[in-house]
Amino acid sequence: MKIHVNEQVLELAENINIEQLLVHLDKPLIGSAVAVNQDIISRSHWADTILNEGDNISLFQAIAGG
């Protein structure tokens, strides 16, 4: 399966959920926000949101500066 993560192509052997993706990418689960096709997925739905072929994933961090 091919998906895009922050505009980079990523090949995955099988459909995984968001939580598994973050672990796969070695990203922190804390302080991260995830959007699938421009829709932000609440953290409580990371485990039950399965990624599909062609999905555009955006990963970014909370920033607090001002």
Place this chain on the structure above:
Amino acid sequence: MLNDDELLRYSRHLLLEDVGETGQQALKNAKVLIIGMGGLGSPASLYLAAAGVGHIVLNDFDHIEVSNLQRQISYQSDDIGEAKVEVAKRKLQQINPEIKVRSINKAMPEIQLTMELTMADLVLDCTDNMASRQLINKSCVDAKVPLIVGAAIRFEGQLMFFDHSETDSPCYHCLFPGSEEQTLNCSNSGIIGPVVGTIGTLQALEAIKYFVGLPSGIKNKLKLFDGKSLDWQTFTINKDPKCTVCGQH
């Protein structure tokens, strides 16, 4: 009613169909609470004062340091050591003597923030840390006061608008739960002045639009700004039914 001085001062607003005399009067009646008077709060407050927002409350507990001056454009070198809110208040009154400005020179505890929210039509979160952001969000959800959140670090900016007068509105906590998080701030990561200035300026723009009754293009959206490419990304923020702040509880 606008007086003769105001008709002249705001003449470029009055030319705009979307503002006009009705919109200018709405700005004059408006009450905004700006929390955090650093790189976001500086441009946001300068523009709102210039625009004629009639009641501006400034809150911060910091004193001006030389390292602030690279981006916090309300302040100058001979202000170092003074309280930010006092200098900023003076500056805003110099720009526009027609408006009322009040300063709160302390870190507000929740009870005081709640009291201030009963007198505010809109809040701008211009703070520099996660704990304040979570407290402001929770208080605005509870008080049903709309909140415009800005944040910036390095070359990146974030902007969002939540209308908490609507019960189905998502909140900041739906997006970023947890105040204990190690988050990036200006003192540990650095910041480019015009990036934080862009976000603060857009908080002012959204506030003016809100007061004159124009719809916001960013309601329940997160705008991400990349100061290197100048690209903007837009994401929809969904309400988390399990959110401990705005969910059913």
